[in-house]
Amino acid sequence: MLQCESPEEFEVIFTKIVGSKSGKITKRKFFDLVACAGKTPVQWEEMWPRKEDTLGMDEAMELFECLPELEPFEEGPPLSQIQVPTALITQKVHMATDMRPNEKDELLDVLYEYDKDGLFDFDKISLRGFVLISREIRFTAFRFRLVDPQRVGIIVEIVRNTDMEEKSFVNDIFGVLSDANSDEPIGITAFRNEKGSYTTEPLALKAGDYSIVVMCAGVTFQSAKQTGDGGEQLIDENKKLTKRFKMTLMNTFEMFDWNMDGLLDRKEFDAFNAATGDEPMSDEDWQVLTKHFSLRDGCVPMSAFLQMHQIEADSCEEGNGDFADMWTSLHLIGYDDNLQLKKACPYKLSIDSELPINVVEDFRSCSKEERTVLTAYLFDIADPIEAAPLSVKIYKAQYFGILIADVSTSNADEAFQIKIVPSKGVQMRSAVDLNDFRIGSYSNHVSLAFFVSTNLQWNIDVEFDRVMH
Incomplete structure (x- = not known):
């Protein structure tokens, strides 16, 4: 750990990190400076001047001196007596070496260097979601709990499927990390990286409950032609789903496959039903579904999802249903009459954290209170x-x-x-x-x-x- 006990020592460290005394330090680099110099980093973001993205050396030193000292750890047992939980680390190493068997030794060397230097090994979880703009804003919502303080960052990347126009929703969505109990925002994806994804800086969070949603500013929003009978053909001359409609259904399936495992579990399938205007399935209905379709691990695979819609189309052809109902479902999740996704934006959410976190997903409407607090x-x-x-x-x-x-x-x-x-x-x-x-x-x-x-x-x-x- 660096020791910074005088202005001269701070000047040396600042110059080493920034490159010159006259340079500016970013929030990210200031956090690293604080964490390495024996200060408590949890409160620094609350004290950072809100209107500034960077600070000069004098301002940074003034803020640094206001931070409390890091409390020393209590003396524990000798290292030889400590039982190290290696299961998670071993699992990650095996996953990495399976993907890169020829680089096994190199990867192990990298892990050793990280352990020796005491650097943060951020744990990343990736999920899928979407934001829907119709009569109201509806979205996939993510919730997690932190038992201990840690740094968390989020990255939002548009997942542009074949039903979307090339420039739709570009620079038009942003992620919001909030206190789950008060809805008070804590961080916004205010930055765009070189890959075009939208990011926050690492946020120092206390123990507590948090939520993440992705909002749409609506700048690129276009009106969508949505008539009762639709426009694009849903079945071909052989009464089978058209290739175009199958592709739309596959894209829809992925919008609700939040954990990206290639399956829709009960919660994800209920969210699809809710989004398309149906009620969540009862336990009895779910049992019927499991008997009539080939599920995998109790979840709906894409093949069964397509089969369900083929059966629905067959029913319409036999006079027991109406294609207008199928079009209504498509319109409700953002499609126009040409099967173009105009009112919904799918995305991938990546959450970086210092320790593994468990995320719970949900599909809901954006409340008036949320919009008011955010604005x-x-x-x-x-x-x-x-x-x-x-x-x-x-x-x-x-x-x-x-x-x-x-x-x-x-x-x-x-x-x-x-x-x-x-x-x-x-x-x-x-x-x-x-x-x-x-x-x-x-x-x-x-x-x-x-x-x-x-x-x-x-x-x-x-x-x-x-x-x-």
């Missing part, structure tokens, strides 16, 4: 617009932003017409009239989202004009 959180950390006639701020992430107005204190009989002039690389919602966007006192916060497609400096100019209702 208030973003407003609190956003940058104010100077000389505005009411409280207006811009929340700026690396790849998206939200213009937010707090109208809770405005007069009930007035509204504001604003003209929005975005710089190059900033795209606003196409349905918004940028020359006549009105803010009235009908909600505590009014927001307008946009996304950024440039790595250059960008800005939004806003002009206000008070109007009467």
Whole structure:
């Protein structure tokens, strides 16, 4: 462990990490500095200046000196008497060497170096989910509990299947990590990495319950033609599911296969039924399903999922059903009449943690309280617009932003017409009239989202004009 007992020693460490005394240190590197220098890292993010992404050496030293010292560990038994739980490590080593048998010795050397240097070995779990924009926002929600404080980071990657257009939802979704009990946000995927995925920085979390959801700003959202009879053919001349429809069903299956094991368990299948307008299956219905279809380990494989829809199509052909019902189900999960996925965005969620965590998935609607708390959180950390006639701020992430107005204190009989002039690389919602966007006192916060497609400096100019209702 580094020892940093004087400003001179801090200067040496800072220069070694950043490269120069005049450089700036990022949050990630500051965390590493704190953790290695004998300070308690849990509280540092609460004390970091909210408006700053980096700090100079003097500011970093001032923050460092405010952090409490790390409490020493109690003296334990000799190392020879400690029973090391090696099962998890052994399992990971075997998995890695099975995938790379020719690199076994090299991998073991790497593991040895990590153990010797005491570096963090982050545990990663990957899951699948989707966010659906219809009459209400519905999404896959993830919940987990931490018994001990640890660092956690999340990565969200769009899973672009064959039913989606190339640019749909690009820079238009963001992950939110919140306190599961209060819905208070803790971190946002405010960064875009070189692979185009959306990430948080490592978040220092205390013991407690947490949730992760992925929201859609709606900038790239397009209206979808959805008629009762649909448009694309679902069955061919032989009364079989068309190749196009089969591909859609396979993509749908993957949207609900949250743990990516190639099967739909009871919870995942119930979520599919709920999303398509049906009720969750009773125990009796589930028993009937298990008798009529070939399940695997008590779960629905893709082959059985396709077979169910073939039987439903056969029933429609025989006059015992209606293809309109099948189209209604497709429309409810975001498809248009041409089997294009217009209102839903599938994604892969990766959670990095220092210790293994158990994640529980669910499918639910976004509550009004969640939206209110999230907007208030973003407003609190956003940058104010100077000389505005009411409280207006811009929340700026690396790849998206939200213009937010707090109208809770405005007069009930007035509204504001604003003209929005975005710089190059900033795209606003196409349905918004940028020359006549009105803010009235009908909600505590009014927001307008946009996304950024440039790595250059960008800005939004806003002009206000008070109007009467």
